[in-house]
Amino acid sequence: MDTSENELVERLKHKATAQDAFRELVSIHKERLYWHIRNMVKNHDDTDDILQNTFIKIFKNIRNFKGESRLFSWMYRIATNEAITFINKKARKLQITSEDLQERLISNLQSDVYFDGNDIELKLQRAIASLPAKQQQVFNMKYFEELKYREMAEILETSEGALKASYHIAAKKIEEFLKTN
Amino acid sequence: MKTNKLPHKSKPGFKVPEDYFEALEQNLMDSLFSDSKEAFVLNEKISSGFKTPQRYFENFNVELPEKEATGVISLIDRRTLYYVAGIAAVLISLFYGLFNENSAKASWDNLELSAIENYIEEGYMDMPESEITNYLYEDGYVIEDADFRKVNSRAVVDYLDEHVEDPTYIFDY
Numbered sequence: 628m629d630t631s632e633n634e635l636v637e638r639l640k641h642k643a644t645a646q647d648a649f650r651e652l653v654s655i656h657k658e659r660l661y662w663h664i665r666n667m668v669k670n671h672d673d674t675d676d677i678l679q680n681t682f683i684k685i686f687k688n689i690r691n692f693k694g695e696s697r698l699f700s701w702m703y704r705i706a707t708n709e710a711i712t713f714i715n716k717k718a719r720k721l722q723i724t725s726e727d728l729q730e731r732l733i734s735n736l737q738s739d740v741y742f743d744g745n746d747i748e749l750k751l752q753r754a755i756a757s758l759p760a761k762q763q764q765v766f767n768m769k770y771f772e773e774l775k776y777r778e779m780a781e782i783l784e785t786s787e788g789a790l791k792a793s794y795h796i797a798a799k800k801i802e803e804f805l806k807t808n
Numbered sequence: 809m810k811t812n813k814l815p816h817k818s819k820p821g822f823k824v825p826e827d828y829f830e831a832l833e834q835n836l837m838d839s840l841f842s843d844s845k846e847a848f849v850l851n852e853k854i855s856s857g858f859k860t861p862q863r864y865f866e867n868f869n870v871e872l873p874e875k876e877a878t879g880v881i882s883l884i885d886r887r888t889l890y891y892v893a894g895i896a897a898v899l900i901s902l903f904y905g906l907f908n909e910n911s912a913k914a915s916w917d918n919l920e921l922s923a924i925e926n927y928i929e930e931g932y933m934d935m936p937e938s939e940i941t942n943y944l945y946e947d948g949y950v951i952e953d954a955d956f957r958k959v960n961s962r963a964v965v966d967y968l969d970e971h972v973e974d975p976t977y978i979f980d981y
Contacts, residue, residue, distance in 0.1 A: 649870075649872070653868070653869075653870055657865060657868050658865055661860070661865070661868075662858075665856075665858050666856065666858075669858070671858075671860060671861065671864075675864075678868075679870055679871070682870040683870065683872060683873065686870075686872060736857070741858065741859050741860060741861065742857050742858055742859070743857060743859055744855070744856070744857020744858075745857070747854055748854055748855055748856065748857035749857065751854045751856075751857075752856070752857065771856050
């Protein structure tokens with residue numbers, strides 16, 4: 628954890644400085660966390676809800692952050708967990724599997740006012756949805772969010788080698804999907 | 809001295825089509841990445857197609873709850889405990905009613921925890937939290953909030969580690 632991040636965490640932990648520090652934290656990280664969640668749940672309104680919950684959870688639990696990883700990775704983990712929990716709950720509520728939910732989310736994109744993708748972009752989303760959950764996550768983080776393997780390894784608590792292999796397999800599957808569908 | 813080694817020949821009479829090796833790499837690249845005339849290739853960046861409402865990020869604001877967080881580390885969602893205990897109480901009563909004639913004694917030991925979890929997971933629990941707390945009994949005593957504070961944190965973590973299948977419910981802070 629670098630000095631400025633350390634300082635921000637300390638300010639978040641103290642009542643007198645917490646509010647300003649929190650505003651700063653939101654300002655720095657809102658966009659990256661938004662896109663991370665959006666790539667998982669696809670829909671803007673759901674993403675907005677999850678992002679709100681993520682920041683509230685971060686604020687409430689900042690005292691438990693021990694600085695063993697970077698703040699950024701810790702926040703990403705919370706956002707990831709929030710998004711996964713949301714997807715699982717939604718699938719359960721609709722009494723369908725997570726895979727079926729993925730298909731439904733993609734089908735909804737065509738009528739989504741906050742999706743202006745062309746056929747190719749829609750097809751790419753379909754291709755991503757056809758991957759196993761872990762590969763989807765790795766692909767989104769590398770391809771769209773352009774995270775470094777080192778950062779991904781810290782967030783997902785996996786080795787860089789495993790992530791590289793996972794991304795390679797995911798990319799191959801997507802290429803195959805795009806060519807054959 | 810005569811050896812059994814075969815004489816080494818770098819070109820044992822085989823031939824390849826003209827420009828074969830020059831074309832090989834290009835053919836492989838084409839077959840993997842650009843079979844289609846369309847831009848369906850990952851070496852050409854395709855955007856996600858997602859967009860946000862106008863000025864969404866400028867206007868983004870997090871509404872923090874009124875009550876500020878305290879320093880207490882919540883290792884387990886208390887509501888889950890309420891649910892599990894409440895449902896267990898209901899199921900015990902149910903089992904007792906059904907199997908009383910066979911003198912089968914219902915207890916925590918012969919109650920399938922997975923059945924309770926499943927019951928809650930499937931969303932059959934249609935009862936406000938305030939009402940559930942009315943069913944919180946253990947050995948005839950109402951479980952007080954204070955009792956939860958006596959729970960050994962290590963034991964709770966061990967329990968979750970052993971019984972909860974979906975790790976997304978456990979935050980690794």
